[in-house]
Amino acid sequence: MGIVMGRNQYGKAEVRIFAVNRDNPRHTIKDLSVSTSLRGDLDAVHLTGDNSHCLPTDTQKNTVFAFAKEAPIGEIESFALRLGKHFVGTADGITGARILIDEYSWRRIPVGGTGHDHSFARSTDEKRTTAVTIDGDRAHVVSGLKDLMVLKSTGSEFWGYPKDKYTTLAETNERILATAVTARWRYRHPDVDWGKSFESIRATMLETFATTHSLALQQSLYEMGKAALDKHPEIAEVRLSLPNKHHFLVDLEFCGLENNNEVFFAADRPYGLIEGVVTRDDVEEAPQAWYSLPEF
Numbered sequence: 510m511g512i513v514m515g516r517n518q519y520g521k522a523e524v525r526i527f528a529v530n531r532d533n534p535r536h537t538i539k540d541l542s543v544s545t546s547l548r549g550d551l552d553a554v555h556l557t558g559d560n561s562h563c564l565p566t567d568t569q570k571n572t573v574f575a576f577a578k579e580a581p582i583g584e585i586e587s588f589a590l591r592l593g594k595h596f597v598g599t600a601d602g603i604t605g606a607r608i609l610i611d612e613y614s615w616r617r618i619p620v621g622g623t624g625h626d627h628s629f630a631r632s633t634d635e636k637r638t639t640a641v642t643i644d645g646d647r648a649h650v651v652s653g654l655k656d657l658m659v660l661k662s663t664g665s666e667f668w669g670y671p672k673d674k675y676t677t678l679a680e681t682n683e684r685i686l687a688t689a690v691t692a693r694w695r696y697r698h699p700d701v702d703w704g705k706s707f708e709s710i711r712a713t714m715l716e717t718f719a720t721t722h723s724l725a726l727q728q729s730l731y732e733m734g735k736a737a738l739d740k741h742p743e744i745a746e747v748r749l750s751l752p753n754k755h756h757f758l759v760d761l762e763f764c765g766l767e768n769n770n771e772v773f774f775a776a777d778r779p780y781g782l783i784e785g786v787v788t789r790d791d792v793e794e795a796p797q798a799w800y801s802l803p804e805f
C-alpha cells in the first residue's frame with residue numbers, strides 16, 4: 510500500500526485591491542478581494558520540494574495588481590477570466606486555475622442629483638462574487654452574492670412538521686422570516702452582460718423572497734432559485750445557502766403585557782441552515798465549477 514499526493518491547488522488568498530479610475534473628475538472605484546489558485550503538474554513540489562512548476566503566490570499577487578493597472582478591471586467576471594487564462598496560458602505546468610473575487614458595494618454619497626464625484630459610503634456587508642474555473646481550454650463562471658440580509662415581518666408560517674418527545678417548537682402561522690442570502694449561479698456560456706445579468710438576478714430573487722408567502726424557508730429557497738432560472742436562460746443552476754435567523758417572540762406576561770407579535774429576541778446562534786441546488790433537468794452537471802467553493 511502506497512501513499513500518493515491527491516488533489517491540490519495553491520495560490521494567494523484575499524488579495525485586497527482598491528482601484529480608482531481618475532480619467533475624469535467623476536471617479537469610479539473598484540474594491541475587491543481576489544484569491545488565485547493554480548492547479549496542474551505539481552507533484553514535484555509536493556513530493557520533493559522541486560519548485561520548477563511552482564509560480565510563487567507572491568507573483569500571483571503581483572499579477573493581480575499589475576492587471577488592474579494594465580487595463581480597466583471592468584466586471585469581476587471579465588477580470589477573473591483574464592487572470593485565470595493568463596496563468597494557465599503562461600505558467601509552465603499549470604493547466605487549471607480558480608479565481609475567486611468578492612466585490613464590496615460602495616455607493617456615491619448622495620450630494621446633489623447624481624451623488625458626489627469622489628466620495629463614497631458603504632452601509633452593507635453585501636458582496637457581489639464570482640468564481641471562475643479554468644480547466645485547460647474550458648472556462649466555468651459561477652457568480653453570485655453573499656451576506657444580503659433580508660427580512661419579512663409577516664407572510665411566513667411554519668407548521669405541520671413531525672413531532673417527537675424532543676419537540677418544543679410551537680407551530681405558527683405568523684413569524685418573522687430573516688436570512689442572509691448567499692447565492693451562486695452557474696453561467697451556461699461566457700457571452701453575457703455580466704453586470705446587467707447580476708442586477709436582474711439579484712432583483713428577481715429579492716422580489717420573490719418578498720412576494721412568496723412562505724410555509725418554510727426551504728420553499729422560499731426553491732422559489733427564489735426557480736424565478737432566477739425562469740427569467741435567465743443564460744444560467745444553468747442556482748445554489749443557495751440561507752441561515753434561518755430566528756426571531757423568538759418575547760413572553761412579556763411577567764409584567765402583564767400582551768405581546769401581539771411585536772417584540773422579538775433576535776438570536777444570532779444557533780441558526781437553521783437551509784441549503785439547496787435549483788437546477789434545470791436538461792443541463793449537464795459541472796462539478797468542477799463548484800469544487801472547493803466555500804459554502805457548497
Ligand SMILES: O=c1[nH]c(=O)c2[nH]c(=O)[nH]c2[nH]1
Pocket residue numbers: 667678724725726727753781
Ligand atoms: O423554515 C423553516 N424550516 C425548517 O426546517 C425549520 N426548522 C425549525 O426549527 N424552524 C424552521 N423553519
